[in-house]
Amino acid sequence: MDALTLLKKYWHHDSFRSPQDLIIQSVLDGKDTFALLPTGGGKSICFQIPALMKPGICLVISPLVALMKDQIANLQQRDIKAIALTGGISADETINLLDNCQFGNYKLLYLSPERLQSDWVLERIKSLPINLIAIDEAHCVSQWGHDFRPAYLKISKLKEFFPKVPFLALTASATERVQDDICTQLGLQQPQIFKKSFARENIAYMVFEAEDKLFRIQQILSKNPESSIIYVRNRKACHDVSAQINALGFKSTFYHGGLSSKEKEKNMQLWLEDKAQVIIATNAFGMGIDKPNVKTVIHIQLPENLENYYQEAGRAGRNGEKAFAVLLLSPSDIQTTKSQFLDVLPDKVFLKEVYLKLNNYFQIGYGEGINESFSFNLNQFCGHYKFPMLKTFNALQFLDNQGILSLSKEFSEKITIQFLLDSREMLRYLSLNPADEPVLTAILRNYAGVYDMPTALNLNLIAKKAATSEEEVISILKRMQQKEACNLTAKSNDSTLTFNEVREDEHTINRVAKFLQQQNELKAKQFESVIHFVSNNQTCKSTLLLDYFGETATNDCGICSVCIQKKKESKSPIEIAQSILSMLQDSSLTSREIENSLELTSEETIFALRILLENNKIRINNLNQYSIL
Template sequence: MTPHELLKKHWNHDQFRDPQLQIITSVLDGHDTFALLPTGGGKSICFQIPALMKPGICLVVSPLIALMKDQVANLQKRDLKALSLTGGITQNETIELLDNAQFGNYKFLYLSPERLQSEWIVERIKNLPINLIAIDEAHCVSQWGHDFRPAYLKIAMLKTHFPKIPFLALTASATDRVRQDIAEQLQLEAPAVFQISFARDNLAYMVFETEDKLLRIEQILRKNPEPAIIYVRNRKSCIDVSAQLRALGFTATFYHGGLTQKEKNEHMQLWMDETVQVIVATNAFGMGIDKANVKTVIHSQLPDNLENYYQEAGRAGRNGQKAFAVLLTAPSDLIQAENQFLAVLPDRKFLLEVYVKLCNYFQIAYGEGIDEHFSFNLNQFCLRYDFAPAKTYNALQFLDRQGVIALSQEFSQKIALQFLIESREVMRYISLNPSDEDILLTILRTYPGIYELQTAFNAPLIAKKSGRTEAEVYRLLDKLAEKSIIDYHARNNDAAVTFNEIREDEKTINRVAKYLENQNALKKAQLESVVRYVSNNNRCKQQLLLDYFGEIQTRDCGICSYCIGKQKKPNPLALTQPILQLLKTADLDSREIHKMMADDFTVDASDVIFALQMLLENEVVALLDNNKYTLIK
């Protein structure tokens, strides 16, 4: 089949986006290939199509467990055989998966780069009929990239085992320096390079300084009632902002790393189905999300780097319609950002202390611990050793990226279940509620002792056996618990930790600490770039972003906050007439006037205040004791 026929058959698309077909052709011709495609550019198609056209299996290296699972699930929905080899599974499970890859006619094997550090896994991979090696998030191979992972440096050794197999390196954001480093570290041989512009002609980059961010968010969402994402700094803000929006009459939900997988899926689906307009999220949200009609992406705090900001902002307007990427700032944001991003960076001494305490916490002896897996609660760990949670998390995340540990934040739900009524009463319930029969009979057949004692319960297994969804299983459990038919308890584990190597304390930390100083310096430089982007009021915002990624563009975009401001040449006095019209209907305070301004959300609060001062000085309006303005008759 041709690339176009495969695209139509499995993805139901008639045409490739530029330059997908050129990349596919390069790979099919056996060339090492480098593809720099911005967010939403369709990177996965570039290795999935050529892999299907050649006999054998495509090896996909990716650092993101959630994205791997998402891509494997999407391929399986299209009747394409794919599996993933992630951390946290036993050696026997790994052997079984590799057997399936070798003998099961699979087309895609996804694995994390840390897996390449196990020699026996590499030996097994050498025996697979590999037809293509795709390296996703390839910027992770460069220590100058925003998410450097030393395990990526192991990928180059696959060249010695598969000298005739093409490498395809893919990334959504990389500076010139990072691009050159990627090609060098992966040992790409005269790679064909494909890069499309970072410019998004339909995306208006807006930066607004405001003391009242909620008011500005309200204005934006009322003017643009289509689907929106609001990125916030932490889990508490997710809950608070979504509640504030609901109080204002918006439909909103939230998404953060602290939700169970079931809750994540439910909240995301509400937004994907447009049952709610807004999803308020931390940066845990976004990977693998493909919703074309997102009108607005709002960042209510400074992002930690422009790479992440570009990717998150780029989730707006994928349908080609005009969309907005809004960044709201306040004078205090810089201090908050420095406290959030820089003050919590671990140094070598703290990194060693956290690693030693982590090993002690799980009673791992020196020289032991490899492949051991534990449930882990970060707050309990920090409480025991009097560690600052944010700094500790950064230390653990650094150890995770270096491959020393694997830190999973996917919540696992453990359920203990027991029936409180006799079996004949359960049968009577089934006869009265036939829609629940499949699930209940499956539970009774799977757990014969469930009447006598609390039994560990596997919801995904019951869903699979009964032919129903996990959501339906959980809904039935809630209903039965309400009716006192069952007693069940769900306990969430905060995270899971897997130790990828034996404990060697100083030796372990000395090996990885050389990267720590570079990474800390890089984070400081990245935050400085964010501050420059926000504070520069003399250039087109899109041009500033393009400059950062090494792309020169001389023309202004025409739609960003700088360009709109330049076109409008704002004159606060021009606001006096609209204000007078509003005051004819009622006495209003400055916040109410700003909120009701019919122009658009680019009207600044300071301009409203200036116009009101002019009206006061000219005795056209008066200020009442309740801080409301009234017309002087």
């Protein structure tokens, strides 16, 4: 079956987006390939279709567990066999999964780069019929990339074991320097290079100064009532801004890493089905999201870097129609954001202290701890040691990126149960409650020690075995508890923390300290680029973005905030003042009403009103309305 036929059969598209077809052909020809496809370019198709066309299995290396899960769920819906080997999976389960890959006719095996550091996992992978090695988020291999992970440097070792298997390196955002580094670090042999332009002609990049951001959001959403995303920095802001947006009369929902998977799914569906116009989100939102009719993406806080900003802004206008990427800036934002991003970067001394305290917190001895997992609450940990929250989180995130530990940011609810009935009484209980039998039988078959001690349950597993929902499982267990047939505890956790290496204190930290310094320097430079982007009011915003990614714009976009301002005929303050006087002949107006009616900037309005006040042409009342004297 050829590539286009597979595309139509499994993805129901009639044609490829450029240059997907050329990338696929390059891989089928057995050539190492580098593909730079900016957000929305359809990277996954480029390895999924060759995987189906060739005998054997495609190895996909990706750092994002959530993205792996999302892609596997999508593939399974299309009856394509795919499997993931993520962190935190036991050795026995890993062996079973790899057995499935070897004998179960699977087409794609996803795994994190850290998995390649286990010699026995690597040995098992060497025995698999690998037909293609796809490296997603390939910028992670470069120390100049915005998310460097040293574990990616091990990927080039696969060249020794699979010399005839093509490598496909994929990224959505990489500067020229990073692109060259990717090809070098992965050991790509005479790679075929494919780049899609970063230009998005249909997106108007807007940067507006706004003292009252909520009012400006109200204006934008009223003028463009189609689907929108508002990006905020933290979970609390998600809830706060969503409540404010709802109070203004717009239907909104929210999405962040602290929600349960069910809440995420529910809120996402409200937005995907256009039952909510707006979704307020942190940067946890967006992976695998391809909603074509997003009209507006609004950032109400400065982004950390232009790579993230470009990807988030690029979720607008996927249908090719005109769309808006709006960044609202207040006078204090640059200094505030600088302190939030740069002042909370951990140095080597702080990183070491966090690592040592973390091991002490979980009572891990020197030389121990590998593959041990713990429930982890960041608030409690920081409170216990009086650590600053953001700086500590950044330290943990760095240790996660280095593969020293894995910090799952998924909200989870841990259910622990112990049956208080003996086996004979349990049979009687089942005869009196036959509807509960599938769930309780599934628990008994999978958890032999449930009579003897409190036992943590995998709700998803039990629900599947009993062909019911997780909610129904919990409901049955709660009824048992009410009848004093079991002890049930439900404990919420912020995350799960897994140690991937043995504790070696200074040796562990010294090994990664140089990467920490490089990362901190890179983040400072990236933030300078953000400041340049928002502060430059002379150069087309689209041109500034293209220039950052090493691409030369032939023309100004004509639709960004800078280009529109250039098109506007500049009016003198006297002309503006006369227009305001004409308007005030009819009624008293606030400065905001004047600004909107005359389509002025805040600065133009305030300056003209000051002239009129100083010359005793107008007055202001206690309602902040201006009227003619």
